[in-house]
Amino acid sequence: MTLQNRQLKLIARPVGLPKASDFRLDVVPVQEPGEGEVLVRTHFLSLDPAMRGWMREGRSYVPPVGLGEVMRAGGAGEVLESRDPNFQPGDFVVGMTGVQEYAVLPAGSVTRADPLIAPLPTWLGALGMPGMTAYFGLIEVGALKDGETVVVSAAAGAVGSVVGQIAKIKGCRVIGIAGGADKCAHVAGRLGFDAAIDYKSEDVTARLRQLCPKGIDVYFDNVGGDILDACLANLARGARIPLCGAISQYNVTGPIKGPTNYMSLLVNRARMQGFVVFDFYARYPEAVRAIAGWIAEGKLKPHEDIAVGGVEAFTPTLNRLFSGENLGKLVLKL
Amino acid sequence: MTLQNRQLKLIARPVGLPKASDFRLDVVPVQEPGEGEVLVRTHFLSLDPAMRGWMREGRSYVPPVGLGEVMRAGGAGEVLESRDPNFQPGDFVVGMTGVQEYAVLPAGSVTRADPLIAPLPTWLGALGMPGMTAYFGLIEVGALKDGETVVVSAAAGAVGSVVGQIAKIKGCRVIGIAGGADKCAHVAGRLGFDAAIDYKSEDVTARLRQLCPKGIDVYFDNVGGDILDACLANLARGARIPLCGAISQYNVTGPIKGPTNYMSLLVNRARMQGFVVFDFYARYPEAVRAIAGWIAEGKLKPHEDIAVGGVEAFTPTLNRLFSGENLGKLVLKL
Numbered sequence: 001m002t003l004q005n006r007q008l009k010l011i012a013r014p015v016g017l018p019k020a021s022d023f024r025l026d027v028v029p030v031q032e033p034g035e036g037e038v039l040v041r042t043h044f045l046s047l048d049p050a051m052r053g054w055m056r057e058g059r060s061y062v063p064p065v066g067l068g069e070v071m072r073a074g075g076a077g078e079v080l081e082s083r084d085p086n087f088q089p090g091d092f093v094v095g096m097t098g099v100q101e102y103a104v105l106p107a108g109s110v111t112r113a114d115p116l117i118a119p120l121p122t123w124l125g126a127l128g129m130p131g132m133t134a135y136f137g138l139i140e141v142g143a144l145k146d147g148e149t150v151v152v153s154a155a156a157g158a159v160g161s162v163v164g165q166i167a168k169i170k171g172c173r174v175i176g177i178a179g180g181a182d183k184c185a186h187v188a189g190r191l192g193f194d195a196a197i198d199y200k201s202e203d204v205t206a207r208l209r210q211l212c213p214k215g216i217d218v219y220f221d222n223v224g225g226d227i228l229d230a231c232l233a234n235l236a237r238g239a240r241i242p243l244c245g246a247i248s249q250y251n252v253t254g255p256i257k258g259p260t261n262y263m264s265l266l267v268n269r270a271r272m273q274g275f276v277v278f279d280f281y282a283r284y285p286e287a288v289r290a291i292a293g294w295i296a297e298g299k300l301k302p303h304e305d306i307a308v309g310g311v312e313a314f315t316p317t318l319n320r321l322f323s324g325e326n327l328g329k330l331v332l333k334l
Numbered sequence: 335m336t337l338q339n340r341q342l343k344l345i346a347r348p349v350g351l352p353k354a355s356d357f358r359l360d361v362v363p364v365q366e367p368g369e370g371e372v373l374v375r376t377h378f379l380s381l382d383p384a385m386r387g388w389m390r391e392g393r394s395y396v397p398p399v400g401l402g403e404v405m406r407a408g409g410a411g412e413v414l415e416s417r418d419p420n421f422q423p424g425d426f427v428v429g430m431t432g433v434q435e436y437a438v439l440p441a442g443s444v445t446r447a448d449p450l451i452a453p454l455p456t457w458l459g460a461l462g463m464p465g466m467t468a469y470f471g472l473i474e475v476g477a478l479k480d481g482e483t484v485v486v487s488a489a490a491g492a493v494g495s496v497v498g499q500i501a502k503i504k505g506c507r508v509i510g511i512a513g514g515a516d517k518c519a520h521v522a523g524r525l526g527f528d529a530a531i532d533y534k535s536e537d538v539t540a541r542l543r544q545l546c547p548k549g550i551d552v553y554f555d556n557v558g559g560d561i562l563d564a565c566l567a568n569l570a571r572g573a574r575i576p577l578c579g580a581i582s583q584y585n586v587t588g589p590i591k592g593p594t595n596y597m598s599l600l601v602n603r604a605r606m607q608g609f610v611v612f613d614f615y616a617r618y619p620e621a622v623r624a625i626a627g628w629i630a631e632g633k634l635k636p637h638e639d640i641a642v643g644g645v646e647a648f649t650p651t652l653n654r655l656f657s658g659e660n661l662g663k664l665v666l667k668l
Binding site for chain 1: 393394395558563577578579580583589590591592593594595596597598599600601602603604605606607608609610613
């Protein structure tokens with residue numbers, strides 16, 4: 001019996017929101033792993049805002065996905081076959097599986113996901129790329145100091161929820177910005193932030209002024225647009241803005257909205273700094289140890305939003321990120 | 335005989351370019367210095383883009399000039415009377431004289447300007463606030479490393495011309511951006527930059543791509559607007575952008591133009607950082623020593639653009655900064 005692999009390939013560069021017709025479903029026989037490779041059955045696919053950038057032509061921090069190629073994606077799954085001494089069938093791993101049911105990957109490119117520490121989806125969230133992004137973005141790029149005032153946008157999302165919880169662990173005052181009453185209740189309730197601002201129903205600039213009378217020390221920016229401007233208008237002297245993303249602008253077809261209030265950086269001797277989490281790859285074990293420790297102590301609560309479907313559910317599931325329907329780390333259980 | 339002091343007072347908040355009717359000329363008797371004060375005859379007034387911000391209501395790094403107050407300005411002049419042991423009549427000093435012919439100033443607020451080191455106007459330029467801004471902005475905020483590629487806008491101006499020359503001294507490749515063929519010839523000729531781009535007649539983005547094939551390591555931003563966007567589109571990985579000013583936006587009456595290409599900071603792990611030169615006040619002597627040394631060795635050429643007139647010439651002279659008519663440090667000789 002030959003195992004069949006269902007793969008989703010990018011066939012057109014999306015304009016605005018990605019749609020089903022930008023992809024093609026192919027069914028091909030599963031390949032054998034070569035020397036030093038492992039064959040992985042994908043159980044969970046990671047859905048990340050950054051994927052929208054990977055579909056775009058042009059220079060970025062990684063090359064774009066080529067037309068006709070399997071859509072790039074992180075995934076978590078089980079090793080079915082291994083031709084590398086470090087992995088055995090039955091091991092659980094995380095790696096860049098792509099949007100497909102089976103992936104043959106170099107053993108050096110996957111990492112072990114220990115189910116005794118956390119369930120598999122958490123290894124795509126708080127213990128995966130979003131968790132690493134939160135940890136290094138906040139602590140290294142944001143140069144967080146104990147007791148500061150921290151604001152994070154997309155606060156109920158995969159990265160934002162971890163950013164805010166780490167900041168609380170570090171003794172900071174934390175304000176989350178999210179869309180809708182449910183997310184705000186989640187952030188200020190279950191996640192323990194000091195306050196939440198609903199950008200869909202509140203005046204963000206005015207609320208930030210109220211909630212941060214001494215200004216914002218670190219604004220962890222996941223969204224760009226008007227919320228970035230509102231935070232710029234409320235900086236403390238010496239503030240840091242780690243730029244993690246700009247989800248509000250990813251599907252814009254016209255010109256991007258630059259931050260009108262950027263001169264606040266000058267007045268406040270503040271900085272805005274971009275980063276790409278892969279640059280911290282060598283230090284992932286440090287962050288995994290820290291976050292796993294906080295999870296074990298009950299100080300950090302991971303949260304995943306698990307959709308179920310085949311690889312063809314990729315597009316509608318991804319678009320839930322852009323419509324803001326997800327709570328926590330969005331994954332697709334195949 | 336009572337000396338009369340001609341003072342220019344701000345009486346209205348300018349909309350767009352400052353105009354004569356935003357100010358009033360008053361003639362009042364010269365005051366006597368009190369204990370610990372000096373009476374200074376203003377010989378040269380400093381004209382700086384930052385003055386436009388000082389006329390604006392609202393929070394900034396210094397309080398705005400109040401309506402009815404003498405317009406704030408740096409100046410260089412001669413001590414006529416001193417009630418402080420550190421100064422004698424005949425000493426030359428630099429301080430915040432304001433736009434007036436005579437100023438009574440706390441002795442602790444003025445610094446000596448040694449005419450044996452450089453003529454008085456240079457103490458308002460390369461050895462004054464613009465020189466300090468260039469030095470600390472480039473070396474500290476820009477974290478300049480020898481041999482990097484440096485781009486500076488308003489390259490023929492008071493700050494830009496010193497930024498570029500310091501970068502050359504540090505072994506960097508230096509591109510200046512300026513408006514018009516004369517300024518570009520000055521920058522690439524007399525000042526020794528590697529190249530100049532005329533933003534009035536050239537496609538800045540395309541020229542930067544040609545001239546900086548490996549990208550820009552430090553962009554010293556004096557102008558904001560489209561030129562900031564062009565530089566953002568051409569950053570090297572790990573680039574730094576010291577934000578010194580945004581002269582292109584100072585007289586805009588509508589919304590400010592935010593940098594549309596700011597996401598290049600993320601892709602390139604780059605940072606944009608504001609600063610205010612006064613924060614480096616304690617280290618001015620270090621910068622003055624360095625710059626005075628380079629001037630003495632002939633490695634750094636100060637250049638002042640000297641207008642002559644009474645205090646009422648302040649507004650039209652200041653506006654030459656915004657129309658781009660000045661070359662080097664603009665001063666008004668009273």
